[in-house]
Amino acid sequence: MSDDLTLPGFVNAHSHAFQRALRGSAGGGDFWAWREAMLELARGQSPHNVRTSYEAVYREMLAAGWTAVGEFHYLGFEEAVAAAEAAEAAGIELVLLYAAYGRGGLDRFRQGSPAEYLRRVEQLADKGIRTGLAPHSVRACPRDWLEEIGRYADEGDFVLHVHADEQPREIEECIGEHGVRPIELLAETGCLGPRTTIVHATHADDRELDLLSDSGARVCLCPTTEASLADGFAPVERLVQRGVGICVGSDSNVRIDPLEELRELDGVARRGALRRDLLSAGDLLCFGSDEGAASLGLTEWPEVTVDLEHRSLAGIEESDVPCALVYGCAGDVFSATEP
Numbered sequence: 001m002s003d004d005l006t007l008p009g010f011v012n013a014h015s016h017a018f019q020r021a022l023r024g025s026a027g028g029g030d031f032w033a034w035r036e037a038m039l040e041l042a043r044g045q046s047p048h049n050v051r052t053s054y055e056a057v058y059r060e061m062l063a064a065g066w067t068a069v070g071e072f073h074y075l076g077f078e079e080a081v082a083a084a085e086a087a088e089a090a091g092i093e094l095v096l097l098y099a100a101y102g103r104g105g106l107d108r109f110r111q112g113s114p115a116e117y118l119r120r121v122e123q124l125a126d127k128g129i130r131t132g133l134a135p136h137s138v139r140a141c142p143r144d145w146l147e148e149i150g151r152y153a154d155e156g157d158f159v160l161h162v163h164a165d166e167q168p169r170e171i172e173e174c175i176g177e178h179g180v181r182p183i184e185l186l187a188e189t190g191c192l193g194p195r196t197t198i199v200h201a202t203h204a205d206d207r208e209l210d211l212l213s214d215s216g217a218r219v220c221l222c223p224t225t226e227a228s229l230a231d232g233f234a235p236v237e238r239l240v241q242r243g244v245g246i247c248v249g250s251d252s253n254v255r256i257d258p259l260e261e262l263r264e265l266d267g268v269a270r271r272g273a274l275r276r277d278l279l280s281a282g283d284l285l286c287f288g289s290d291e292g293a294a295s296l297g298l299t300e301w302p303e304v305t306v307d308l309e310h311r312s313l314a315g316i317e318e319s320d321v322p323c324a325l326v327y328g329c330a331g332d333v334f335s336a337t338e339p
């Protein structure tokens with residue numbers, strides 16, 4: 001057996017790097033209690049500590065096989081620039097998904113209007129930072145914000161990422177305010193299209209999943225975080241049945257390991273379908289790389305090298321390596337990519 005093998009690098013389509021700092025805390029009885037701890041952490045961020053701590057997190061990602069990351073950023077403009085500098089220093093490909101936040105959260109998250117938000121997006125792009133649109137959620141963005149951002153997305157070349165259907169309460173509030181569910185509202189406001197990625201979609205109903213399929217939108221699943229935050233089970237089988245593209249993200253970064261994300265995703269699929277073959281190892285590796293790149297609008301990103309001498313691959317034929325990676329290895333089987 002030769003001593004190395006290269007594969008397309010893993011693409012982390014959804015990260016909040018600062019949340020890595022919460023991994024040592026049990027943190028609250030449900031998602032909403034965890035969110036309070038997360039907001040407290042967010043409150044204390046500065047450009048300086050984003051620059052330092054994000055570089056460390058991005059180096060961990062590279063060491064685990066993620067070679068590109070979509071950073072879903074809602075900490076403010078100067079911190080966004082610092083995040084891009086951290087990615088550059090670490091040597092990871094970054095797409096800065098700059099969040100639009102119209103209401104709720106902290107002062108630092110919010111812009112005064114959709115026009116102010118879009119000006120910020122253009123300023124980041126003008127600095128040479130690869131930037132995407134990210135209306136945070138239907139909680140944080142009123143209908144007129146979604147309409148304006150949807151229109152802008154339609155005219156430009158930006159990808160659009162948005163959290164939706166992570167928790168039942170968000171759906172109940174959306175129905176109360178708008179009379180429709182979150183993905184239905186995104187469709188109505190022009191935010192669903194082939195460059196859209198819905199993050200989570202955990203509690204999406206069949207009609208919402210049909211809308212995703214009809215529009216060519218993707219879903220980003222964040223399996224280790226969705227487990228950690230007690231979000232529920234991703235509708236993997238119903239997404240696969242509809243041919244909706246799936247990518248993955250490390251989200252809260254409680255774990256940084258693309259293989260663990262894919263294995264947890266496959267575990268959810270198998271438990272739901274009562275079958276072992278809903279997804280192949282090849283499907284899962286594609287979710288982890290090509291689908292993530294497409295979600296972020298990337299056409300080129302670095303490869304990873306598999307250490308075929310690693311103890312977790314002992315006795316495995318080279319033709320069986322893809323399965324062994326997905327079902328039996330951790331990200332330390334990949335060599336770190338040097339910038």
Ligand SMILES: [Zn+2]
Pocket residue numbers: 014016072163199251
């Ligand atoms: Zn998120």
